[in-house]
Amino acid sequence: MSYHAICEQVESGGRITTSEAATLWRHASDDDLKRLAQSVRARYHEPDRATYMVMRIVNYTNVCVAQCDYCAFYVLPNQEGGYVLSRGEVFAKIDELLELGGDLVGFNGGFNPKLPLDYYCDLFASVRERYGDRVEFYALTIAEFVYLADRAGLSYADAAARLRDAGVHWVTGGGSEVLTEDFRSRHAKFKYTVAEYFAAQRAIVEAGLRTTATMVIGFDETLEERLEHLQRTRDFQDETGGLFSFLCWSYKPYGTAFGGREIEPREYSRHIALSRIFLDNVKHVRTSVLTQNEEAFRALEFGADDFDLPIEDEVTQKAGARIELDLDALLAVPRSLGYEVEYRRAERPALFA
Ligand code: SF4
Known part of the structure; x- marks a missing residue:
């Protein structure tokens, strides 16, 4: 299909294949990518409006056995510097988030062999009991969920039911990086296989x-x-x-075994546009203030509609991320680009609504 035919297909509501997406990536100007991404964005959202959340990642432990070569955060068991946050330290972090006007916590840590699934269920139940609906939390990433279910000898369905019974509403798709088997064997061979990742995520969805x-x-x-990552994501969404x-975040290379360099903001924005165009069945495309700082807001013009304002994430901060705590100054940037920005609360699953 010609370049112009691909553009017409997107603008008339059609889907593109990965080879057509590759053509767009190689040949589309920034203005063309913006226009196409905005046409898909407009199917779901008002053009000049964006939503955001104020959130904190609580990194409850940095002990991890996965040894991903792009990670500057982890220490191995029995190495110096390992920690597990106490319940009081977790609560203090959540209290501080509430004081700053946020209400979303993302729990994220390493694959710590000393912390079984029961530890997490107790932690999440205690957070739900203490804060009720005042905070919502992303309990785990799919990556951590796979590890914990395997360690507990439970099926993904049974592990998901345990989390649900502990008051968990959300398990995010974090820890996915790039979902191809080749990528995983190059950089994160102890983490999970792509098939395991999607089987676990399917169990989360099926648990409600x-x-x-x-x-x-x-x-x-x-x-x-x-x-390939985008295709697998779109297929999963079609099915479930x-x-x-x-x-989408961008990789921060500082202090990692793999090293490398950061991508340019323009490449990030173009990838957001391509993702918005390709993932025509996903309502929200979110841009990452955590890794892109003020540049993240440019991606609103490339099809993103939503973002977090994070106040802490040790994982990316250890690898070079810089967190800005002047939230008003940050919000002035999308406003200066012509966007009306509105706070959004995390939705509850229908099961708990
Ligand atoms: S990215 Fe996550 S799973 Fe991989 S080594 Fe770091 S903490 Fe462990």
């Missing part, structure tokens, strides 16, 4: 919990690998309808 899609770009992944949103 909410989940999201994520991605990280800027390692050494090829264009074909990026598109369970993905609330798609969020």
Whole structure:
């Protein structure tokens, strides 16, 4: 199909294949990508409006056995510097988030062999009991969920039911990076297989919990690998309808074994546009203030409609992320680009509504 025919197809509401997406990536100007992405965005959202949340990642432990080569956060068991946050430290972090006007917590830590699934169920139940509906939390990433279910000897369905019984509403698609087997064997061979990732996410959806899609770009992944990730995400959404949103971060290389360089903001924005065009069945495409700072807001023009304002995430901060705590100053940037920005609360699953 010619370049112009691909553009017409997108603008008339049609789907594109990965090879057509590759043509767009290689030949589309920034203005063309913006226009196409905005045409897909307009199917779901008002053009000049964006939503956001104020959130905190609570990194409850940095002990991890997965040894991903792009991670600057973890220490191995018995190495110096390992920690597990106490319940009081977790609560203090949540209290501080509430004081700053936020209400979303993302729990994220390492694969710590000393912390079984019961530990997490107790932690999440205590957070639900203490805060009720005043905070929502992303309990785990799919990556951590796979590890914990396997360690407990439980099926993904049974592990998901345990979390649901502990008051969990959300298990996010975090820890996905690039979902190809080649990428995983190059960088994260102890983490999970792609098949395990989607089987676990399907179990989360079938248990009535909410989940999201994520991605990280800027390692050494090829264009074909990026598109394979998007294709798998779109297929999963066609089959389950369970993905609330798609969020893409960029890789931070500092202090990691793999090293490398950061991608340019323009490449990030173009990838957001391509993702918005390709993932025509996902309502929200989110841009990452955590990894892109003020540049993240440019991606609103490339099809994103939603973002987090994070106040802490040790994982990316250890690898070079810079967190801005002047939230008003941050929000002035999308406003200066012509967007009306509105706070959004995390939705509850229908099961708990
Ligand atoms: S990215 Fe996550 S799973 Fe991988 S080593 Fe770091 S903490 Fe462990």
